[in-house]
Amino acid sequence: MGTGDFDGDGGTDLLLRHARGTWFLYRIRNGALVGSSNVGGLPEGSEHRLVAAPDLNGDGRPDLVTRDARGAWSVQLMNGDTVTEQRGLPLKKSLAWRVVDSADFDGDQLDDLLLRYATGDWMIYGLADGSQPRRSFPVLDAGDEWTFASAGGYSGDGVADIMLRHTDLGSWKLFTLSEAQVVATAESGLDADLNWSAPARQAGT
Ligand SMILES: [Ca+2]
Ligand SMILES: [Ca+2]
Numbered sequence: 001m002g003t004g005d006f007d008g009d010g011g012t013d014l015l016l017r018h019a020r021g022t023w024f025l026y027r028i029r030n031g032a033l034v035g036s037s038n039v040g041g042l043p044e045g046s047e048h049r050l051v052a053a054p055d056l057n058g059d060g061r062p063d064l065v066t067r068d069a070r071g072a073w074s075v076q077l078m079n080g081d082t083v084t085e086q087r088g089l090p091l092k093k094s095l096a097w098r099v100v101d102s103a104d105f106d107g108d109q110l111d112d113l114l115l116r117y118a119t120g121d122w123m124i125y126g127l128a129d130g131s132q133p134r135r136s137f138p139v140l141d142a143g144d145e146w147t148f149a150s151a152g153g154y155s156g157d158g159v160a161d162i163m164l165r166h167t168d169l170g171s172w173k174l175f176t177l178s179e180a181q182v183v184a185t186a187e188s189g190l191d192a193d194l195n196w197s198a199p200a201r202q203a204g205t
């Protein structure tokens with residue numbers, strides 16, 4: 001499932017896939033279903049997974065990042081319920097790399113992918129034109145005892161920052177980013193009580 005304002009009417013829409021492999025966009029406005037349509041051009045095999053719905057071309061609407069069973073990456077640029085462009089991404093096929101979140105981590109107004117390797121390493125993948133990756137690796141000095149909490153504009157400069165949480169202690173650490181580089185790291189003063197949780201934004205599953 002993917003969520004986002006695909007048709008640009010201000011209401012969040014749902015992108016769902018039927019077991020047969022076809023994709024449908026359900027357009028919702030003011031809490032009510034106002035229409036649904038078949039989305040052609042998306043990979044239909046059950047081995048394809050939607051892993052993120054970032055805005056990759058800066059039109060304010062979500063696009064799609066999908067992977068096949070072997071881990072190969074594809075991007076689908078969307079205009080409403082229509083795929084306007086599809087291409088592969090030159091990212092490592094290893095399924096040990098997974099998308100953690102998407103946000104604009106370098107300030108070019110286009111969403112980027114925050115990836116994490118199974119051993120805990122982090123990478124930001126800039127998707128400005130989808131052709132040449134702009135890697136920052138390792139972007140976060142935080143081992144596998146740290147888990148992703150949220151990405152957001154904590155420093156107010158228009159570039160998304162990254163909040164992590166210690167899995168055992170419950171403490172929080174904020175990585176302030178500028179142009180996809182960490183410019184400051186700070187223990188957050190947030191309560192370390194593990195009863196507090198930060199539900200991560202679910203861009204896709
Ligand atoms: Ca909408
Ligand atoms: Ca877009």
Ligand SMILES: [Ca+2]
Nearest residue numbers: 104106108110
């Ligand atoms: Ca960006």
